[in-house]
Amino acid sequence: MTLIEPSIFKAFSGIRCFLSTRSGGVSPEPFGLNLSFHVGDSPANVEENRRRFLEEARIPAGCLVVAGQCHSDRVACVRAPGVVDGTDGLVTDKENLWLAVSVADCVPVFLADPQRRVVAVVHAGWRGSLGRITGKAIGILSTTFGSVPEDLFVYIGPSAGPCCYEVGREVAERFDRGVVGERGGKTFLDLKLENYRQVHAAGVPASNIETSPDCTIHQSDLFHSYRRDGKRSGRMMGVIGMRQ
Numbered sequence: 583m584t585l586i587e588p589s590i591f592k593a594f595s596g597i598r599c600f601l602s603t604r605s606g607g608v609s610p611e612p613f614g615l616n617l618s619f620h621v622g623d624s625p626a627n628v629e630e631n632r633r634r635f636l637e638e639a640r641i642p643a644g645c646l647v648v649a650g651q652c653h654s655d656r657v658a659c660v661r662a663p664g665v666v667d668g669t670d671g672l673v674t675d676k677e678n679l680w681l682a683v684s685v686a687d688c689v690p691v692f693l694a695d696p697q698r699r700v701v702a703v704v705h706a707g708w709r710g711s712l713g714r715i716t717g718k719a720i721g722i723l724s725t726t727f728g729s730v731p732e733d734l735f736v737y738i739g740p741s742a743g744p745c746c747y748e749v750g751r752e753v754a755e756r757f758d759r760g761v762v763g764e765r766g767g768k769t770f771l772d773l774k775l776e777n778y779r780q781v782h783a784a785g786v787p788a789s790n791i792e793t794s795p796d797c798t799i800h801q802s803d804l805f806h807s808y809r810r811d812g813k814r815s816g817r818m819m820g821v822i823g824m825r826q
């Protein structure tokens with residue numbers, strides 16, 4: 583099984599972040615290690631895939647909080663496992679509670695404040711990014727938990743890259759021109775850069791931000807991609823939490 587683990591949190595004791603890939607699962611292709619129950623994969627396979635993923639990441643069963651995800655800009659503070667509907671962001675100060683988002687092209691953003699022992703995760707597609715959900719998550723860390731931006735560490739994970747993520751003009755024109763590219767009469771959006779800008783604008787130093795260079799659309803050996811595989815695309819899971 584291939585797990586992606588960002589470098590940015592490794593210096594901090596107990597803070598761990600993992601992203602699954604396509605590899606290591608029991609589901610038939612193109613699902614592989616699919617971790618979502620909502621994409622037409624068999625529930626028994628998804629259960630086994632999740633069990634394998636959590637075992638590999640050394641996350642105990644029953645400690646996962648999963649964002650329900652509806653392309654909103656809402657961020658919920660959580661203290662108990664389960665599924666939280668109507669939200670695309672989760673924050674907790676509770677140890678051994680693992681915050682999870684499900685992704686295949688959308689940007690997973692992971693945030694940690696090692697000083698105040700708080701972690702957060704965000705699912706940012708183009709709608710959530712436009713709603714500035716990542717900036718809002720930092721706002722909640724600041725107002726609810728007293729985090730200062732200089733203490734925050736952030737990982738912007740693998741997602742649809744500006745190399746492949748073509749969008750319609752009506753979507754592109756709602757974003758700042760700095761995150762939109764034009765090639766051969768087509769328009770491409772850099773959602774990782776948009777989220778990076780939200781983090782940096784909130785005051786997080788560049789040296790505290792790690793951005794994955796990976797593109798889910800063209801790196802088909804490693805990642806699920808809804809844009810590439812359509813309705814039969816599996817989903818990766820990104821989790822962050824604090825070990826006891």
Ligand SMILES: [Zn+2]
Pocket residue numbers: 743744745746747797798799800801
């Ligand atoms: Zn690409």
